[in-house]
Amino acid sequence: MPNLYFPARFLRGLLLTALLTPGAAFGQSPTWHRAAAVVPATRSWSRVDATAADGQGFVYLAGSFSGTIQLDGTTLTSSAQADVFIAKWNSTTNTFVWAQRAGGRGNDNVRALAVQGSSVYVGGSFDTGRAGFGSDSLDWAGGKDGFVCKLTDAGTNASFAWSKGVGSTRDEEVTALAATPTGLYLTGMFSSPTLSLEGRLLTNAAPVSSLMAPDLFVAKLTDAGTSATYAWAERTGGPSTDEVSSMAVEGSNVYLHGSFYGLTSIIGTTTLTNSASSYATTADLFVAKLTDQSSAAAWGWVLPVSGPEWEYSGSIAAYGSSVYVTGTYANKNTIRFGNSSLTGTNNMNCYVAKLTDAGAQASWQWVQGPRGDSSWGNAIQASAAGVFVAGMFSDGAARSITLGSTVLASPCFGCRGTFVAGLTDMGSSGRFSWAVQPAGASYSSAAGLAISGNELYIGGNFQAPFVQFGTLGLAVPLANERPNVGYVTVLRSITTSMKAPAWAAGLELTPNPAHGRAMVSLPAVPGATRVTLLLTDALGRTVRTATAALPAAGLRHELNLQGLAPGLYSLRVQAGQQQAVRALLVE
Numbered sequence: 001m002p003n004l005y006f007p008a009r010f011l012r013g014l015l016l017t018a019l020l021t022p023g024a025a026f027g028q029s030p031t032w033h034r035a036a037a038v039v040p041a042t043r044s045w046s047r048v049d050a051t052a053a054d055g056q057g058f059v060y061l062a063g064s065f066s067g068t069i070q071l072d073g074t075t076l077t078s079s080a081q082a083d084v085f086i087a088k089w090n091s092t093t094n095t096f097v098w099a100q101r102a103g104g105r106g107n108d109n110v111r112a113l114a115v116q117g118s119s120v121y122v123g124g125s126f127d128t129g130r131a132g133f134g135s136d137s138l139d140w141a142g143g144k145d146g147f148v149c150k151l152t153d154a155g156t157n158a159s160f161a162w163s164k165g166v167g168s169t170r171d172e173e174v175t176a177l178a179a180t181p182t183g184l185y186l187t188g189m190f191s192s193p194t195l196s197l198e199g200r201l202l203t204n205a206a207p208v209s210s211l212m213a214p215d216l217f218v219a220k221l222t223d224a225g226t227s228a229t230y231a232w233a234e235r236t237g238g239p240s241t242d243e244v245s246s247m248a249v250e251g252s253n254v255y256l257h258g259s260f261y262g263l264t265s266i267i268g269t270t271t272l273t274n275s276a277s278s279y280a281t282t283a284d285l286f287v288a289k290l291t292d293q294s295s296a297a298a299w300g301w302v303l304p305v306s307g308p309e310w311e312y313s314g315s316i317a318a319y320g321s322s323v324y325v326t327g328t329y330a331n332k333n334t335i336r337f338g339n340s341s342l343t344g345t346n347n348m349n350c351y352v353a354k355l356t357d358a359g360a361q362a363s364w365q366w367v368q369g370p371r372g373d374s375s376w377g378n379a380i381q382a383s384a385a386g387v388f389v390a391g392m393f394s395d396g397a398a399r400s401i402t403l404g405s406t407v408l409a410s411p412c413f414g415c416r417g418t419f420v421a422g423l424t425d426m427g428s429s430g431r432f433s434w435a436v437q438p439a440g441a442s443y444s445s446a447a448g449l450a451i452s453g454n455e456l457y458i459g460g461n462f463q464a465p466f467v468q469f470g471t472l473g474l475a476v477p478l479a480n481e482r483p484n485v486g487y488v489t490v491l492r493s494i495t496t497s498m499k500a501p502a503w504a505a506g507l508e509l510t511p512n513p514a515h516g517r518a519m520v521s522l523p524a525v526p527g528a529t530r531v532t533l534l535l536t537d538a539l540g541r542t543v544r545t546a547t548a549a550l551p552a553a554g555l556r557h558e559l560n561l562q563g564l565a566p567g568l569y570s571l572r573v574q575a576g577q578q579q580a581v582r583a584l585l586v587e
Contacts, residue, residue, distance in 0.1 A: 032470030048486035123174035134160025141167030168192030238265030268299025326377030338364030383540030384570030386496030404432030
């Protein structure tokens with residue numbers, strides 16, 4: 001067979017032709033590509049709790065382990081009960097590049113992971129004694145202390161740069177991180193009477209005589225390389241328990257997804273009232289917005305989610321003015337997202353919902369969820385490729401869950417299995433486009449998602465000895481043992497179908513490929529007087545944004561591409577509730 005050579009520019013042109021075709025629909029089924037395990041030794045276990053991607057084919061994992069674990073050529077051994085591990089995985093070669101451990105002699109847990117350039121940030125909690133992070137260490141203040149640390153990735157190895165404790169007399173925890181070029185954002189809970197973050201004193205709203213139910217904190221760190229300082233810190237919450245599970249940052253907007261117990265809670269400047277009659281033991285949900293003002297933050301809108309029983313916030317993602325959340329609610333109840341609602345079909349039910357941020361206010365657009373047996377929503381991500389959610393479902397009377405037109409069967413009697421699904425956002429409505437699952441394990445779950453271009457990275461856990469991702473099997477044979485095992489895997493060709501509006505046929509982006517500048521030409525859109533342009537990179541991070549008036553004669557707007565690294569970007573054009581996406585190659 002003759003050798004065939006196609007110039008890289010020609011191949012990119014073929015890709016652009018497919019992506020730029022007006023009204024093109026994408027609905028291909030994704031395929032499992034790579035998979036690797038964090039292999040435990042005898043009487044050991046591992047758990048992946050968070051994932052992040054760098055856009056270059058490398059994936060970062062963070063989690064906990066006990067005993068000894070093997071990550072290809074690196075062996076890590078815990079110092080006592082459970083330690084933290086952080087690892088870098090090459091999805092092209094299916095090998096771990098480096099791995100590090102951290103922690104003390106108690107139980108150390110990871111809740112969050114974020115990457116910005118060569119900086120890798122990890123957040124979680126530790127207890128009982130001093131915790132070590134490389135040559136740095138944190139003293140234990142009491143109860144459970146939160147932590148955030150930074151590693152510097154040098155390519156084939158990494159080292160700890162700094163660590164900071166978040167602790168006082170009772171329980172504290174860092175539950176979510178988000179990294180941008182302007183700073184590192186962290187959020188979590190504190191149940192001590194007060195929490196001091198470098199002199200910024202946060203006071204719990206619960207009475208001092210009570211058991212000190214946790215309040216929320218949100219803060220921004222300025223990373224100076226080998227050290228970091230707080231730029232601002234905020235608290236919020238009511239006299240009962242307030243929890244925050246996740247955070248997303250888009251530009252200067254910081255979004256939180258959490259829950260509150262008790263009759264009322266104050267989130268920012270908004271008072272929320274619990275809709276459940278047994279409000280002392282059941283929680284309602286909320287999504288809240290803050291605006292980063294460099295040295296301070298301002299609270300914005302808060303949207304509640306109401307239901308008659310228990311609801312749990314899972315994860316949040318933001319893409320432009322669209323914010324997506326997932327989580328879980330109990331029993332065959334109906335929960336309400338503004339004018340949209342969802343009714344459960346089993347004991348636990350996953351929800352996936354979208355809201356639109358209009359600046360000073362926001363509104364819910366749609367909500368979807370699996371039907372059938374119990375399901376839990378753990379992780380969500382969004383980019384130009386679509387909206388993606390992952391979680392877990394259990395064996396029950398139906399022996400399956402249905403997501404759109406896809407039915408996923410329980411892997412075995414009494415099992416709990418993983419699902420990963422893609423959704424198409426059509427503006428004011430959304431639908432499941434596809435769903436897949438691994439096989440073989442009696443227990444598996446997905447804990448974290450990360451996107452790079454058209455690939456979706458999933459980090460999670462399964463019960464040994466075996467799990468199957470398509471044709472890829474991970475085996476951890478340990479005699480008479482069935483430990484928890486962390487994994488990472490890849491789904492390729494994840495793009496969901498998009499219903500292109502009629503005006504998308506007249507949307508032009510020239511020149512393409514572009515050098516320095518590109519011109520966006522858009523026809524008039526019925527009912528729309530303004531348009532938002534959002535340019536994102538392969539990880540879905542916003543690199544350029546603009547809002548402009550949309551005249552009756554249409555719009556011509558110049559995009560400044562100076563300073564952008566060469567690569568494939570996505571331009572999302574939002575006009576009213578309609579949107580269209582075009583690919584842009586920057587050279």
